[in-house]
Amino acid sequence: MNTNITKILQEIYEIDPELREYEDDLVKIVNKLMSSRPDTKFDQAFASKLRLELIDKKSYKHFNINFMNKLFYGFGGAVVASLLLVPAFYLTKGGILQQAGNPLLVEDYGLTAEPKITLLEDNAFGSIIGDVAVSGFAAENTADDLRKTRPQSGGGGGGLSASQSALSYPAPGYPEGITQFRYVYTGELVDIGQPKLEVLKRNVSSSYLGGLAERFGLGLADFQNLGSLKFENVMMVEDKASPLRISVDLKNGELSISNDGGFAQTNGEYRPIKPEEIPSTDELIDIAGKFIKKFNINLAGYSEPIIQDNLSQWLELSRIQPDYYLPEIISVVYPLTVKGTKVYDQGGNTQGISVSISVRSKQVVSVYGINVQQYDASLYSVETDIEKLLKAIQDNYQYPAEVKVNHVDVNLGTPELVYVAIYHYDQVKGEQRLFVPAFKFPVLEKPQENLWFNDYVITPLVIDLIPGYGNPIQFLKPIPTEMSNPAIEPEVDILPSQ
């Protein structure tokens, strides 16, 4: 008999000597249990990686590392683990936001404080095919833009809708034809190794302040018998001139702050911003950092701040064209990372905490995107064959035969795996904000004809979202990121009516 079994049985007999009578049965039971021990699939690579994170980043809480990060290994790049501490904000009785720490508040208002991702069954958010809100670049570059004679600025084409495919005249102002950029992949072989990747959805408790809502009748009505009211949005305002306004979106777990006092006082006359008035990057980040620190906004889970709005390109344009418009507001963004992966919106903008600063007053005018970091995850089928991906997208943006098209190849490099935030409306589930996996391709060489071509192109990978895969809703074309200034529109007539 196995010595382990012998030892175990001896221990049993010490307690229940009567069981010795059934030794044969007991041997078989214990043996069966032993032989059923599962192979735990212990992965030394996982253990080594976790060790590095623990020892090098002691002050952070590890959030999650999953198979999506294997893509980074394949590229030989350094993996940045996603280390999050939850930013937890609670309303005190005084109405001022404070960081988590009061267990009484946690219990009172049902707010949780642990960042986590909960894996649900596959396709848990329903079919993503459907009414997806179009925003940003994708919305701007529709067939209507062709009518406005806007030159192509990348993205594989102008995107004529099916209803306009019968157009039979060339775009006015462009007798030479339309320039259509074709994406050519010249990067490394990519193998995600998974037929499915996780789509994320923020998981926000619906019980925030649940017990208080019934009391808010202003003395005009009594709602206490309802018993099921909950707050969805709360707005708080400082009681002073030029106040801070704090908006708490309890439904989506998001905070935003706006500062009426951050705008510079003017006497009603508009004066364009001059290049020398634009603060330096360091100065902008310093202004944003001080505001963040003033309210103790937790930045764990967000990367080092960057300047949004392509400031350098705006400045370059102003050097070429002295009276070129320079922005009044510049944003400093602390990029959100989930599982070590950056998140973009459909307009190609980095998602995260956005701190907007007035160039004139050098003060913060608003902060958006402070979010609860809890997610549900669900696996969705993805297309990771890059050639198929680019072809499917480009095939959906074709011009009528009558339109002369000049093709310009744009070489794309090895992609990075990112998330794209989309708003999806489902008839049963309502509006859902989802993070879907996507490829972010670097543009290796911008076309000479268009110096303002995008630096990157983003393409979603979830099959439901890819045009040409049976999806009748063609809403997403390759989403450019770090969008350059829109090209200056030439002065041409609009299309004559037929």
Add this chain to the structure above:
Amino acid sequence: MKSELDLIKNCQQGDNSAFGQLYDKYIKKIYDFIYYKTHHKQTAEDLTSDTFFKALSKINSFDATKGTFQAWLYQIARNTVIDHYRSSKEFINIDDAWDIEVNVSSAAHLDQQATLTEVKKYISKLSSEQRDIVIMRIWGEMSYQEIAQVLGKTEAACKMSFSRTISKIRSEKGLASLLLFMLSIV
């Protein structure tokens, strides 16, 4: 070679490399333990990460007079697994994967369905604590002293529980079922 207590003290004084040595000693044990309770590699890795980060962040609260470091780690691991399932909308009333009904929707959460199904019918009927004693004793090969420290019970109580568990498995099935059960392993 420093003793475990010395390593813990060094870690409490900010020496990360000391925690690394503790990590090396326990990573596989903790991972295996969590895997036995979750049956899912990805989940086990995630919860193992959580466990060690919690341990690191709370290292200064570890008191050697109250138990061993191993037991402390296992307690954190055990609680992390319980929290994981209880905080999930799908699995709100369970402590670990043994309580998950094996069906299509839960298949994604569990590996090795066929192997586990066989013992599941016996182990799933046990209480969470009884189950943990069986897992730690038979699969984890831990001593009753170690198990007792993890569960905050006496050695005798853990032995009693284990003995009664085996006896329960034997008697509940009855002789005919037991024969069928035995036939399946012959």
